[in-house]
Amino acid sequence: MGVATYTSGLSAFIIVLIALYLLFSGSAESFNVGRFLEESSPYMWAMVGVGLCIGLSVLGAGWGIFVTGSSILGGGVRTPRIRTKNLISIIFCEVVAIYGVIMAIIFSSKFAFVPETELYTPSNYYTGFAIFWGGLTVGFCNLLCGISVGVTGSTAALADAADPTLFVKILIIEVFGSIMGLFGLIVGLLMSGKAEPFSALQSAAVRI
């Protein structure tokens, strides 16, 4: 805890310092969110979105698998019959990573090379932001879904070891947890569905 408090305190201090410096040196106008959004490349937003999408999904899946896996290992020592059945929990966690991969592939189908002079069109801005926020949505949904399935799966393994009749009952709860990742997938699809692939400046498009 000490490290977290220290780090957050330090970063807050630095942010305040920079803000005050900008303010008192008369250059506070350089802190301009709108200009930052306009000047940063839509490619950057799209790539970061895809990276967050797959990265957070894999983080969630991996976290879930180790939480479940260590419990299956321990429980399986005295009751080896749980090991095959409880692979279902591992698969549920793995599915979360697959959601991330699917979304990353769909997002990356929008990529195409466009010369820089013709990049800054409203359509390309829209594609970049849609992929960024879509990727973030999918990534966080899958991160939390993976953890929730992992913790439930760990409980399922131990409960199954103690009493085989409990397995199916806990599995139902686990299925509900794993559906949440699907929600993220669907919303991510909708968010990026309207986005056109990156394309060069057309005569109809308005130059900003």
Add this chain to the structure above:
Amino acid sequence: MEALFFNVDSGFLEGIVRGYRAGLLTTSQYHNLTQCDTLEDFRMQLSQTDYGNFLANEPSPISTSTIHAKATQLLVDQFNYLRSNAVEPLSTFLEYMTYAYMIDNVILLITGTLHERDTHELLERCHPLGVFDTMPALCVATNVEELYHSVLVETPLAPYFRDALSASDLDDLNIELIRNTLYKAYLEDFHKFCSTLPYPTGEVMHQILAFEADRRTLNITINSFHSSLSKDQRARLFPSIGRLFPEGNNALARSDDLEGVKNACEYIAQYRAFFDTAAGQTNGSGPGLDDTDAALTRLENAFFAHEVHLNKLSFLQQFQYGVFYSFVKLKEQEIRSLTWIAECIAQEAKDRVGDFVPIW
């Protein structure tokens, strides 16, 4: 939040200990055991349980003390497996659990030496979980100061001895005082340690340790009625944790008889129930036992039953260390029950064979 990181260090061991707990005897297995006519039958029945062939290599007229020793050995093996796989802070937690046995061993050795028993015989009777290197040297000590400086200062028990050093020479009363002072310090320290652990552990252990403390408080009070222990000294032995602390402890420190003890526990529903069951059955007590003695025996059994109940509860919560403590306590209780059943079979006292505390 505990679920996120608990399994990194202790998920495997929690699975193991829950596997061990599934091996505890069930009611139907106890039922089969109580039906046995000879200890050979008993051995046969046990071989079909989780105990397996642990008595297979013993010569045929088997004694109850062998059963007890072998079953304890199984528990010790399991505990050592857990301990050798544990990392911080679980390893410290498991260390703390052995301190209670160390205290018992120290007291056993001092008492034995005082009564001039054979050292080797005493060392064999020590609980294997509480063995430490310098233990045989305990037998040469003649007073507390010497005991502390020559032997105990290097053991983890040393800080607990701080309050016990005032007692000068070793006689039966003083040894009892030392035991209870050590236990008080130990329970308080263990409780403090548990509350530093991540969230559910402290809560679960608080329930168990609070009852343990209350049980000691009640036992000290009841046992001190006919001794030369002054009320002041008695009050100093009470652990300052537990549900009776502080009001009940004050009332207990002033009480003179069993009635006073009962009144002190009046405000805690579970504890009141112990005295109700203990008193309610007094009319039907067996011959040869004094009424008070019978009531006290029942009280003791009610304590054991409640301890088993609390320990069972800790298995209902995942991602906490309480299961490790509870498993050892339940296993101990099971060994006590097994020994009791074996003893009843050996002495052909079939009518009392059901007087053990079943677990599941």
